[in-house]
Amino acid sequence: MSFELPRLPLGDGIEAVLDFLVHNLAFATKAFSAVADQGIRLMETAMMAVHPIIMIFILTALVFYLTRQRGVTIFTFLGMGLIWNLGLWSATVSTLSLVLVATLIAISIGIPIGIFCALNGYAYKIVRPILDFMQTLPAFVYLIPAIPFFGLGRVAAIFATVIFSMPPAIRFTTLGIKQVPKELVECADAFGADRWQKLFKIQLPLAKTTIMGGVNQTIMLALSMVVIAAMIGARGLGGEVWRAIQRLQPGAGFEAGIGIVIVAIILDRVLQKLSKS
Amino acid sequence: MEKIVLKNVCKIFGDHPQKALKLLKEGKDKDEIQAKTGSVVGVNQASFEVKEGEIVVVMGLSGSGKSTLVRCINRLFEPTSGEIFVDGQDVTKLSREELRQFRQQKFGMVFQNFALFPHRTVIHNVEFGLEIQKSDLSVRREKAEKALELVGLKGWGEKFPSELSGGMQQRVGLARALAMDPDILLMDEAFSALDPLIRRDMQDELIEMQQSMRKTIVFISHDLDEALKLGDRIVLMKDGAVVQIGTPEDILMNPSNEYVAKFVEEVDITKVLTAETIMKKSQDVAYLTSDGPRAAMRKMKNNAIASLFVLDKQNKLHGVVFADEVAKLIEKGEKSLESAIHRDAAAVSPDTPASELFAVMQSISHPVAVVDENNKLKGIIVKGLLMAAIAERGGNI
Structure with a gap:
């Protein structure tokens, strides 16, 4: 005699929830669309406004200004030059814009949530499992709900990227604030500081290094995600890789892949330097 | 004039403070209450007063509740029961906002491990209290400079705390408390982290400053020699309760019980007897x-x-x-x-x-x-x- 356990309709349930959200959160998705789209457009326009060679010089100068390291500066110049030479310049600009916009959105949502969690023990208890979930869920899965919300394209890519890259911003902010020595917070209390004075004069400045570490991670995750997000129309360097896969052109695929590596190395070095100082 | 009056102050840490409090009032001791309720008695029905301009040293071994008691005075810890009057005002009845104002106006606090803000320069540390009060930058700077001068650190304002020795750091801590010109100084083991020579210097300087400042000072210490030197009166604590209150002479000559006698036995009598x-x-x-x-x-x-x-x-x-x-x-x-x-x-x-x-x-x-x-x-x-x-x-x- 066979007995079959009825299958739980988990997938159906999730779809129902997503459907509901798609229909009822239109105002939020439209706002997000507007911000993200305008942001990318602005970035791209700014970076494409001048000839790539001039832009390469500007970026190299910027890297030198931020890091003061000869090695990284030379690497930036040569790496960017190579990207331009391979005809990947506009794809790179597109990728950089996506990363920057997604990161800005992620940290401007993530840091306040992180602060809230640090100051409110209950909030952290609720948020922590959600963060664990967000970080362990395979990155590809985020791409699927992004489509019904925003359709194929860059905004959907940014949405998926924001969700994927936000957890470290929240986690590190909470950690940084919680690590501020109790005695210092007590001291601020003893002098009659209110909640905001305590936060802005003591806790945030002392948590800065840790929070910057979180921002660094957020950017690196965003970079890895915008590459994956090429599958839902993000274009950029990831788009070049995706196209190479579809056309079975290993050469072109590697060229774009090397471009991504160059961008990743530059971003990482600059951010490390920034979070240390 | 009584500046601070504590009446039956209790502080219980744990989930069932009221249950523990009831047992405490029935005269059960600390260990028994902890075994029954899981709550820890921090302060057990402490009462004493501090007169204006007086230095009272709250003394006891570590774990005797002295730090907890002093933190109840400015409500860094909420007392579980009892009343605390400062200038006639019951501190325990103040709202959050009133309490903040009260702390700004009345209390300066000095901490055992200095609690200086590492990201701020010395002068910005000293200014902190005034900054919280939102006083003008020029006024703030002037008062802070004056406080720094008072503790003998004129010209060190632009340094960071990490660049200073322990003794100097605690001077900054003291200056930070003095800059707001509070009536009351709460000093939590303020000199305990310093090495003996520096500690003695700081004690001498505090006594000297006190000649002209006439602040009301509640000083916590586990060191009897320090207590005898600084205290106009000494409050001796054990297991969260006040065991004896008196002048240094009283404590030495008429210890009220075995515990106090044990405590003072070690004292070098020749340091206490004066000409x-x-x-x-x-x-x-x-x-x-x-x-x-x-x-x-x-x-x-x-x-x-x-x-x-x-x-x-x-x-x-x-x-x-x-x-x-x-x-x-x-x-x-x-x-x-x-x-x-x-x-x-x-x-x-x-x-x-x-x-x-x-x-x-x-x-x-x-x-x-x-x-x-x-x-x-x-x-x-x-x-x-x-x-x-x-x-x-x-x-x-």
Whole structure:
């Protein structure tokens, strides 16, 4: 005699929830669309406004200004030059814009949530499992709900990227604030500081290094995600890789892949330097 | 005038404070309550008051609840029950906002491990309290500079705390508390983290500053020597309860129970006894203007002593004469003591500790004069008196 356990309709349930959200959160998705789209457009326009060679010089100068390291500066110049030479310049600009916009959105949502969690023990208890979930869920899965919300394209890519890259911003902010020595917070209390004075004069400045570490991670995750997000129309360097896969052109695929590596190395070095100082 | 009054203050840490409180009021002890409710008694029905301008040292071993008690005064810890009056206002009844104002106006606090803000320069640390009060930058800077000068750190404002030694860091901590000019200073083991020499200097300086500041100071310490030195009065705590309150003399001479006696047993009695408590107040002296050699000799004979202090009409000490030399003057028929006076007579101030008196008395053959800051004679100490005083209080000679 066979007995079959009825299958739980988990997938159906999730779809129902997503459907509901798609229909009822239109105002939020439209706002997000507007911000993200305008942001990318602005970035791209700014970076494409001048000839790539001039832009390469500007970026190299910027890297030198931020890091003061000869090695990284030379690497930036040569790496960017190579990207331009391979005809990947506009794809790179597109990728950089996506990363920057997604990161800005992620940290401007993530840091306040992180602060809230640090100051409110209950909030952290609720948020922590959600963060664990967000970080362990395979990155590809985020791409699927992004489509019904925003359709194929860059905004959907940014949405998926924001969700994927936000957890470290929240986690590190909470950690940084919680690590501020109790005695210092007590001291601020003893002098009659209110909640905001305590936060802005003591806790945030002392948590800065840790929070910057979180921002660094957020950017690196965003970079890895915008590459994956090429599958839902993000274009950029990831788009070049995706196209190479579809056309079975290993050469072109590697060229774009090397471009991504160059961008990743530059971003990482600059951010490390920034979070240390 | 009572500045701070604590009445039956209890602080219980744990999930069931009310249950624990009830047991506490029934007279159950700390361990029993912890076993029954899982709550820890921090402070057990403590009552005492602090007068305006007074230094009260709250003393006890670690874990005796002294830090907790002091944190109840400015409500860094919420007292579980009891009343705390500061300037007649019940602190426990203040709302959040009122409490913040109250802390800004009344309390300066100094912490054991300094609690300086590492990301702020020294001057910005000192300014912190004023910044919280949102006072103008120029006013703030001026007051902070003044506070820094008061603690002897003028010109160090632009340094970061990490660039300073421990002693200097705690000076910054003190300046930060003083910059707001609060009525009350709460000093939580303020000097305990410093090495002994620096600690002694800081104690001396605090005493000196206090002469002019006249702040009300609640000072926490686990060090009896420190308590005896700084405290106008001492509150002794054990297991969260107040065991004895009194002046340093009271605590030493009349320990109220075994615990206090144990505590004070270790004290070097010679550090606590001062010249003033030992000296003999009435004694014969020679007056410069009226007494000649014969009068002086008679006074010495009457008292069976071999030397005599010479004073002027205002009772100011001029020196000492010795019997053998006065006798020679009489032989020569001199009318004045003048030529026999030794101007270098040993004199000490009333608060000189007995331990130092030994050293002074070792090298001289006459008694020590105790004089006030105007050089007026207050009393004299002979060796026998010093020995007797120490023996009487059970110290080692």
